[in-house]
Amino acid sequence: MNWFKRFMVGRYGTDQLSMALMGIWIFISILSRFTGNRIINIFYIIMPIIIFYRIFSKNIAKRYQENMKFLRVWNPIKNKVKTKIQRVKALKYYRYYKCSNCRQTLRVPRGKGKISITCPKCKTVMIKKS
Numbered sequence: 001m002n003w004f005k006r007f008m009v010g011r012y013g014t015d016q017l018s019m020a021l022m023g024i025w026i027f028i029s030i031l032s033r034f035t036g037n038r039i040i041n042i043f044y045i046i047m048p049i050i051i052f053y054r055i056f057s058k059n060i061a062k063r064y065q066e067n068m069k070f071l072r073v074w075n076p077i078k079n080k081v082k083t084k085i086q087r088v089k090a091l092k093y094y095r096y097y098k099c100s101n102c103r104q105t106l107r108v109p110r111g112k113g114k115i116s117i118t119c120p121k122c123k124t125v126m127i128k129k130s
């Protein structure tokens, strides 16, 4: 593996964008099996070229910038999904309401019967079942 280490010196390597592209490529490779769509097949052939080009690229600054652009789009989506998953997991213990005045999401413990909820943002009081 020494030759490979030497080969990779000064090259960019993998990053989140390459990993995402690989994930998309795997998805496309499955899709191309079932559809036989020409555009999908073209992507199936072109994507590995782009992925390897990025990994072995010596223009590290450019690749880094591309990854940053990707992360600026990807991170908010990832966080949103993470929040949704956490919320589904917490449904056993908490109930979620939206403030009738300002739409702020409010979390209250489950199983406490009728409770009054005060919105921390706008101080609106609501009576809800928990």
Ligand SMILES: [Zn+2]
Binding pocket: 099, 100, 101, 102, 103, 104, 119, 120, 121, 122, 123, 124
């Ligand atoms: Zn409110």
